[in-house]
Each structure stands twice: as structure tokens, then as C-alpha cells.
Amino acid sequence: MTKIVTIILMGFGRVGRAFARLLEEKRELCSERYGLELELKAILELGGGIVFSRFQERSRLLKNPDLRIQDDRSWNPGLTLEELLPKTEPGVLVDCTVSSIKNGEPGLGFLNKALDCGWHAATASKGALVFDYKRLLNKAREKGLKIKFGGATAAALPTLDVGLCSLAGAEILGIEGILNGTTNYILTRMDQGLSYEAALNEARQKGIAEPDPSMDVEGWDTASKLLLISNAVAGTEFTIHDIRVEGITKISAEFLRAAKEEGKVVKLLGTLRKQGSRFEAEVRVSPLEPGHPLFGVSGTDKGITFLTDTMGSITVTGGKSDPRGAAAALLKDIINIYR
């Protein structure tokens, strides 16, 4: 009994490519272990797309790592999601585009259209959900559909699954997370003696930091992930304006030295705390004691600690944060939609 699941992929950048390849690689496993035949039906980019009619075409496209899909012979300029969705058997829309947290676009439009046409969605992008969390989740619920965003909250580090599945029945009293690999890498290198500028440059050269690293170093990426995790797991209804955000750009060498002398290590921490019956969230540069469960999370690694009423404190660390890790998180989300 195999279920065929149609997939439309939005975006063919690094994560989109990794996802398309992973689908091919895991074809047999998904069918044998989960009874799912995941069928990549189309890839869309801004400006057009490709609809696959035969397996061979997809293979050809994926075999060429440098190909811009716009240059492929089956490229269909002007093809849009709006046009494609209604004439395709509903499955999962996979969003690998990059969306703004200021207006949620372009992802917000994609996700809304998908839900309107009866499609589930899995996204590796935070923007749409950070901007319009409540409305999107409500719409999905009303229609009996699912929006999964594990890949948007820290790639392969399982944050939402643990919060929702492993902590079912527990009250979340707090969350602490090192949720951004770029800033954690920079802080780790600063702890080893580099200046902020030198550490940032090194991160850029290694492809860890993006050309414009402001979302990361000013704390907004951490804040966005914290928002999504809190809203999903602790039932908050935060918008990005509810979170006090501080970045790592103004840390002084003295601050780091003082922390180090006390045996502490400095991290950019996303924190949720229950104060009375309300939750408060902030992103802050925080020195951690050696006994802290996130103390050893260094370099581009990430980690999250959930504090609960009945299960004590539970920490998850690790998980690849490269495109393949994000792709693996998308695949996991798709499998779990159909479980």
C-alpha cells in the first residue's frame, strides 16, 4: 500500500537543490519504510518553472550541479504556482525560497495559495510564518491541512518535534536556545582571541556568514526561530515586535575576557521565560556557566533546552545546518505529515 504524494518545490537555490537530490536518494527508503512515493512534480522559481512529465527529465536536471533551471530545455517561462496548483493532485508544497520577516513575502503568498487549494506545506523559510503565524496556522487547521516548519527553526536540529511530540502533556516553563550557527561561530572564534571583524570575515570566507550578515549578527534570525518555536510549543502568540532583541555586534573584548576569567562562555541566547502566567521572550548575549547544558555547543553547532514542569530540563544539540541538513528536515516534515 503505497501512497503517492505530489510535491511542488518553490525555489532552486542551495536548499532547494539539496532537497530535490535528497528526494531521489531517499526514494526507495520512503517507499519501503513509510509507504510513501514522493513524486517531485514541478520546480518553480520566480519567473517560471519546470513541470516534470517523466522521471528521466528530473534525473537529467539533478545530475548537473551547476545548472540554472532557467537554462534547462524544459523551462517554462511565466509558469506560476497559481496556474499549477489547481490542475495538480494536492500534495505538499515545499518552500525553499527566502522570505522577508517584514512582510512574509514571497513565501506568504505561496503558502496561502497552497492552503487555499488543499495542499499541505513544508517550509525551510521563516519569513511567512514569523510575519503571519496565527493566520496561517488557523487557516491550515480549519482546512484540515498541515504546515510544517521544522526546517525553518534550525535545519536538522529537532526543535519543534521534541517540543510537540516528546514533551506532550508537559507544560513548557522556559526555553533557551543557541539557534543561529553564524553568530555562534563568530562568538566561538572571538572566545579564541579574534576580534569581531576578523571572526566575521573568517565566517564569510568559509561560507558560514552570508554576504549581508545583518539578520544573523543583529539577532533577528535567532528571534525569528524563537518566535516560531514559542508559538508552536508554548502556545504564545508572539509577533516579532514582542521580542527584545540584541545582537553580537557590540560585544567588547573586555566583556568576553571577563566571562572567560570566570570560566564562562558567551553565547547569543534566545530565551523564553514564564513570568506569572505570561511568557517573555528575548535574544541576548549571555555568559553561560560550565554546568549549563548548552555550554559545550560551539562553532556552527546549535542547541536548545526546554524547561518543563514534569520532565525536568531536556536539551537537544547538534544536527547538520548545511543545505543537506535543511533538506533532511523538510523530508522529515513531509513524512510526518502522512504518518
Next chain:
Amino acid sequence: MTKIVTIILMGFGRVGRAFARLLEEKRELCSERYGLELELKAILELGGGIVFSRFQERSRLLKNPDLRIQDDRSWNPGLTLEELLPKTEPGVLVDCTVSSIKNGEPGLGFLNKALDCGWHAATASKGALVFDYKRLLNKAREKGLKIKFGGATAAALPTLDVGLCSLAGAEILGIEGILNGTTNYILTRMDQGLSYEAALNEARQKGIAEPDPSMDVEGWDTASKLLLISNAVAGTEFTIHDIRVEGITKISAEFLRAAKEEGKVVKLLGTLRKQGSRFEAEVRVSPLEPGHPLFGVSGTDKGITFLTDTMGSITVTGGKSDPRGAAAALLKDIINIYR
């Protein structure tokens, strides 16, 4: 839309009591958040049991922390699960008795009876599953029922959920786990200079070690948990005889000292490794390097690392290992049965 779920609890020791109390405490949350009305219908012990006809009776029983249920006025001597199951609307059998890994009893009988009568099962006890994993799981699958055993694999530390849900679609290449709190406590104290005997005595006095600690210190508890996790997550079909097991009783002070001098810390590690297409499992005293993700897991804490093909290495640590933590794991499992 609330679903009423009938629960029969086997065993009213420390975990059973904690579970019954937790059900009362979480009544409202389960109904509001998960739409489940979890209805503790009966508690059975060897020799008899109590069937609750009214809410008040249950409250009275739970309010008295020292009560042996055999002394309660509603105690029904001779009542058996066999008798009770067929005349009760099927729900979840919760097994909090202690079962032998040598023959799986008494849990094996309870679980089989439950499945035969169309009941799901959640167990905090390893014995039955370690002894007869494949048959029990197959029986449940054939009948469209679920057996959950998160509470048996490390109380509130989420091992199975992470392996099954968060790593869906990934291949497990290996597992390393500190899965037994008693031995980890003893090793932590030995690392601080105590002899094995002194550390064991201290653990006994603190109620960490059981009066007969052999299952723990000889490695069988770790082996049992490793077996369950491997079979569930990596698809192995291990019996306890397939695992090479070593305990902590013969560690020399020299061995510990040598490890310490190299900056390492000694742990009792349950390890699964893929060798070619086969998996090998063992329980072994292992010195860990400072960079190892389980390096900081000390005292009664536990932790597990999954090595995967697509998501890198993912580590979970923490989680209460007291009766309340085990009860919380049972509650989580019940909620997840009905999701």
C-alpha cells in the same frame, strides 16, 4: 470534541502512583490541549484491584500517599486483568509493574492480553519487550494497535520519539547512550575520588541505587534500553544475547586515573554501530574526550547521540529520571497514541 480514553493501570508502586496522580493533575490540560479525557478506570496489583465507579473514589485513594491499595475499602481481591478487559471499553493498558528480562513476566502476559482484547499499551517496564520485542510489535501492528515504551527506555529523556519522529527519513548509522542513571552517578562519584563500594553505598543511601543493583551495575539495564531503542529506531531485531555487555564493577582506580589525566571522563556507554550492512551493539566502559557530546552528562543524568546519514549527529540530554519523569513519559506516549 473530546475523546474519552479508558485507562487500566497495572502496578501501584512508585511509578504507578506518580502516574495516577499525574493523570489527575493533567486532566484539564489533556482535555483542552489534546481533546482527550483520560479516564483511570481501574488499578490492578498482583492479587486484586480496584475498579472506580465514581471520580471521588479515585481522589480519595490518590490523596493518601502512603495507602496500600490493598487496604482501601474498594479493594477487590482476586480481580484480574483477564476478567476486567473484556467488559471494559478498550483504551490503553498502562504497565507499571517490574518485569524480568529473562522471561518478560509479568508484563508479557499483561501486554498480550491487552492486545488480544483490542487495547493499546504503554509501558514503563522493559522486561516484556526486551524478551519478546518482535512478536509483541508484530501483534500490535496486525491488530492496528500501538505499544509505546518511551517510559521504559530512559524515563523522560526522549529517545524513541527523537529517533522515530525527528529523524524520519534519515538512516541511523550509530547510537551512543548513557542510559542508566545509577551507574552514571557511581562513575561520576568515582571520578571525584570515591571507591566503587563507597560510591555504590552513597547511591543506595540516596535511593538512586536499588537494594539489588546488579541489573544496573552489571550493564543489563543499559543493554535492555539499547536493545529497545535499536530495534525501534534502527530496525534491528536484537535479543539480549546479541549484545556484548560489560558492567562497571571491575573498573580499577588506575583506569579512572589514567583517563582523568588525559582529560577524559569514563562512562558506561551503550553503543550501536553499523559495520557494513550489519549493526553491532555493546555496552562498555568508555573514556570520552572533552569534545564528545555526552562528555558533560554527569550524575544521574542520561543522554543519547544518534549518528545519521543526512542530519549529522543529534544529541538529547536531560529529562527527569524519577517516578514523576517516568509517569510524564507514559502520559506523553498515551497522548501520542491518539494524535
